[in-house]
Amino acid sequence: MWIVRHHKLTVFFTEENNMLQSVRLSLLPASLPPSYHPFCEIFENYLNGKQVSWPAYNQELLTPFQKLVFAAVVTIPYGETRTYKEVASMIGRPKAYRAVAQALKHNPFPLVIPCHRVVSSNFPQDIGGYTPDPEIKKILLTLEGVLF
C-alpha cells in the first residue's frame, strides 16, 4: 500500500506488475507516513493541478459493462464534465444512465478513471453522487478548473 498526501486529499494505491491494482481517496490525513513509489509522482503532479498520463490498471475484476463504461469515461477531457446520461449515450445505451451510475459507484480506480467528471444533469445545482464523499468530487473538479 502506497500513500500520497495532498493538502486536502490523501491517495492510497496498490501496485503489482507495474499496474495499479487499487486506488482509494480520503479526506482525512493518513495515519501512516508518506511512501515512495514511481507512481507517487504521477499522483502528486495531478494533485498539484497538472495533467498526467496515468499508469495501466488491472481490469481483471471489472464486469463487461464496467469496462464499457470506464472506456468511455477515460475519454472525458481534463477539466470537462459529462452527465450520466451522456456517458450512457457514449456507450450506445442511452437509457442505461442509472446503470452507468452503479458502475461508477464501484470504480476501483478513482482519478485514473475520472468518474468525478460525471455529474448530474442539473449540474452545478446538483453535482451527483460520489463515494466515499461528494466533497472529494468538488475538490477534484475545482482542481481541474471546473467552474461551479
Add this chain to the structure above:
DNA sequence: CGTGGCCCCGCTG
C-alpha cells in the same frame, strides 16, 4: 419545490 414512472445492471433468495 416534491413525486412517481421508467430503465438497466448486479446482487440476493
Add this chain to the structure above:
DNA sequence: CAGCGGGGCCACG
C-alpha cells in the same frame, strides 16, 4: 428465475 435497490432523468402538479 423474480425482486429490488441505486452516485439518474424527466414530466407533471
